[in-house]
Amino acid sequence: MGVIVWAIRLLKVRVAETSFQFKNKRPDRTYEWSPSTDFHADPMTRTLFTILMVLSSLSALSAMSACRDAPATQDSPSLSERSGPSVLVITAHPDDEAMFAATMYRVTHALGGDLHLALITDGAGGYRFSTLAEPLYGTSLTDEAVARTELPAIRKKELEAGGRIVGISQYFYLDQPDEGKTENADSVMKYVWDTDQIASRLDQILSEHSYDFIFTHLPIKPFHAHHKAATILALEAVNRMPPERRPIILGSFSTGGMDDVVAQFQQLEGFPVTAIRKDVGPWTFDRATPFGTDNRLHYGIIANWLISEHKSQGTMQLFMAGPNPGTERFWLYALNPSTAAEKATALFDAINAPPHPF
């Protein structure tokens, strides 16, 4: 066992010297040790990695034969002891985060990462879909005047209930008006939201935290303008950061709706900052990844748990319903540095790597 500890310590030092070290200052990342992150490491590191993997496998086999029901040993860090990537999700409305549900769960539960969420609007415009929640909350939520007063607080509670499932640890509420249902992102940024205020708040959030990745919605044309505007403002905020501090920013859209439009997306017309790289990606996580007894469980359960917390809503539930739980896909925006593709590959190799679910 002492040899394994030595190999781990030496490997940590070697890996820390490779270009795959994420910016977060904590040294005890476990997910960096996936084979893909090691792939471009130098020969000495590769050798150490191989030795460690062989010794770990022998040790695990020996432990399994001794006692198959034994709890995790001290060599397997518990969830609370792990430390992984730091991720910020930037969305327009409570329930938008459902599109990343399974990936967020893997980031926090499998990789031990930190997960924060910045919400641009107050969510009051969701009253149009609150019919089924009226008896549940005992108030006339489909009445716009009632909703404008009561819905923001209700939706924040729903968001945080879902956030507890996927492990969101911090929320930033920008409370912009949830008004003006349109596909025109320009009009939202000019006439509905206070974009200067959003920009300075995002700048503050990004300066006070050291994120490795930002997840946004892919700003496809036939999407609610709030979603597109939230992504544009997120990209512009990253562009204002000093290059050495910039997180890698990804655009996401899960399968199951508008797949043709998503496949053709290159950038939102009029907003070159939204251009994505078509030569790499998308990186994916399949919610149907199986685990559990007879492999009958999958991460669609997590996505369902999360979306079911948003009881004042309904359209995202309909989008996510069906026999196939779908695949969460992530594209790299072109403004990212050239090393971003390797880092995105490392992240998603780790997200997809067994064991499942943890």
Ligand SMILES: [Zn+2]
């Ligand atoms: Zn939305």
